[in-house]
Amino acid sequence: xxxxxxxxxxxxxxxxxxxxxxxxxxxxxxxxxxxxxxxxxxxxxxxxxxxxxxxxxxxxxxxxxxxxxxxxxxxxxxxxxxxxxxxxxxxxxxxxxxxxxxxxxxxxxxxxxxxxxxxxxxxxxxxxxxxxxxxxxxxxxxxxxxxxxxxxxxxxxxxxxxxxxxxxxxxxxxxxxxxxxxxxxxxxxxxxxxxxxxxxxxxxxxxxxxxxxxxxxxxxxxxxxxxxxxxxxxxxxxxxxxxxxxxxxxxxxxxxxxxxxxxxxxxxxxxxxxxxxxxxxxxxxxxxxxxxxxxxxxxxxxxxxxxxxxxxxxxxxxxxxxxxxxxxxxxxxxxxxxxxxxxxxxxxxxxxxxxxxxxxxxxxxxxxxxxxxxxxxxxxxxxxxxxxxxxxxxxxxxxxxxxxxxxxxxxxxxxxxxxxxxxxxxxxxxxxxxx
Ligand code: GLU
Numbered sequence: 001x002x003x004x005x006x007x008x009x010x011x012x013x014x015x016x017x018x019x020x021x022x023x024x025x026x027x028x029x030x031x032x033x034x035x036x037x038x039x040x041x042x043x044x045x046x047x048x049x050x051x052x053x054x055x056x057x058x059x060x061x062x063x064x065x066x067x068x069x070x071x072x073x074x075x076x077x078x079x080x081x082x083x084x085x086x087x088x089x090x091x092x093x094x095x096x097x098x099x100x101x102x103x104x105x106x107x108x109x110x111x112x113x114x115x116x117x118x119x120x121x122x123x124x125x126x127x128x129x130x131x132x133x134x135x136x137x138x139x140x141x142x143x144x145x146x147x148x149x150x151x152x153x154x155x156x157x158x159x160x161x162x163x164x165x166x167x168x169x170x171x172x173x174x175x176x177x178x179x180x181x182x183x184x185x186x187x188x189x190x191x192x193x194x195x196x197x198x199x200x201x202x203x204x205x206x207x208x209x210x211x212x213x214x215x216x217x218x219x220x221x222x223x224x225x226x227x228x229x230x231x232x233x234x235x236x237x238x239x240x241x242x243x244x245x246x247x248x249x250x251x252x253x254x255x256x257x258x259x260x261x262x263x264x265x266x267x268x269x270x271x272x273x274x275x276x277x278x279x280x281x282x283x284x285x286x287x288x289x290x291x292x293x294x295x296x297x298x299x300x301x302x303x304x305x306x307x308x309x310x311x312x313x314x315x316x317x318x319x320x321x322x323x324x325x326x327x328x329x330x331x332x333x334x335x336x337x338x339x340x341x342x343x344x345x346x347x348x349x350x351x352x353x354x355x356x357x358x359x360x361x362x363x364x365x366x367x368x369x370x371x372x373x374x375x376x377x378x379x380x381x382x383x384x385x386x387x388x389x390x391x392x393x394x395x396x397x398x399x400x401x402x403x404x405x406x407x408x409x410x411x412x413x414x415x416x417x418x419x420x421x422x423x424x425x426x427x428x429x430x431x432x433x434x435x
Pocket of ligand 1: 007008009010042153165166167168171
C-alpha cells in the first residue's frame with residue numbers, strides 16, 4: 001500500500017517549531033516514498049480552536065513550501081463517524097456506558113482496555129511495552145456526546161487510511177491506547193515514529209523563553225523559509241554525513257525514518273542564523289533586496305531609500321548578512337551622519353595623533369575619483385608615509401565614516417558611500433570627535 005501520512009495539528013494558538021518539524025518530517029517522508037501528505041485540523045476542542053490558529057497553520061506550511069495532496073480534513077466535520085465508531089465499540093462489548101459524575105446528568109462512553117500488556121514497534125525508539133495494570137479504561141465520548149481526542153484521532157486516521165504516524169514523542173503514552181482502539185475497530189495499526197523532543201542548550205524543552213519558538217517569530221525576524229526548512233529537517237535527522245546545507249531535492253532523496261535520531265535535538269539559533277546567511281548569500285539580487293527592503297521599510301530611516309545606493313549596499317553586504325533584520329545596522333549608509341558609537345570614538349578617534357593622520361587621509365582620498373583602485377592606492381600612500389602596515393589606519397577611518405568598528409571592507413565601503421558622504425563625515429569627525 002502506498003504511504004499516506006498526515007500532519008494533524010490542533011489549532012489552538014501559534015505554530016511551534018516542534019510541530020512544524022513534525023510536518024516537515026511527514027512531508028519529506030511522503031515525498032521520498034511518493035506517497036501522500038495530508039492535512040488534518042484537529043479542531044474538536046471548540047473552545048480552544050480558533051480560525052486565526054487554522055490560518056497560522058496554513059500560512060506556516062505555505063510559507064515553508066509544503067503542499068498537501070488532498071482537501072484538508074477538519075476533525076469537527078467527522079463527529080458522526082466518531083459516534084458511529086463508539087456505537088460499534090459498545091455493541092462489540094469493547095466499550096461501556098458510565099455515569100461518571102454519578103449525577104444522573106448523562107452517561108459517557110468508556111473504552112475497555114484489553115487487560116493484557118500492550119506493545120508496539122516504534123520506528124525510532126524500537127519496541128515499547130506497557131503492563132496491563134498500568135493502563136486504565138478511558139473515556140472516548142463525553143456525556144455531552146462530544147468525542148475525546150483519542151477516539152477522534154484514531155477514527156480519523158482509519159478514515160484517512162493513514163499508514164504511518166510521525167509525531168512528537170509526547171504522544172508515546174497515548175499510543176498504547178490508540179493501538180488498542182485500532183485493534184478494537186478491526187483496523188490495521190499504522191506504523192509509528194515518535195520524534196524526539198527539541199531542547200534548548202540546557203537540555204530542557206525548547207520554548208518561547210529560549211528565543212524565537214513560533215513560525216511567525218522566524219518570519220518576522222527575516223529568516224529565509226528555505227533555510228528554516230533545511231535547519232528543522234536536520235534537527236533530529238541526518239542524511240548519514242555531517243553536511244548542513246541541502247537542497248530540498250537532496251533532503252527528499254535521502255529521507256528515511258531509520259536516519260531519525262533517537263536522542264533529543266538541540267535547537268541552536270546561532271547555527272540557524274549561520275545557515276540562513278548561507279542561503280541569503282546565494283539569493284538572486286532581486287530576492288535579497290526585496291527581503292531587506294520589506295524589513296527596512298518598517299524602520300524610520302528605512303523608507304524611500306536612494307535606490308542606486310540601496311542596491312550598491314545590498315551587493316556589498318549580501319554575503320555578510322545572516323538575516324534580513326541584520327540590515328538594521330546598515331543605517332550609516334543612508335543617514336546624513338552615522339550614530340557614533342561612544343566606545344569606538346573613544347578608542348579610535350580620541351587618541352593623540354589621530355587628527356593629524358585623518359587629515360592626511362582626507363586629503364589623499366579627496367584627490368581620487370573614489371574608484372576602489374584609486375582609494376586603495378591613496379590609503380597605501382598614507383600608510384607608507386606614516387610607516388605603518390597595510391590596513392592599520394582603517395579602523396580610525398571606519399569609525400569616522402560609519403560610526404562603528406564593524407563592517408565590510410573599508411575601501412569597498414568608501415566606494416559605496418561615495419565622495420560627498422565620506423568626506424563630509426571625515427570632516428565632521430575632525431571637527432568634533434578627534435582628540
Ligand atoms: N492534535 C494532536 C497534536 O497536535 C495530534 C497528534 C498526532 O499527530 O496524532 O498533538
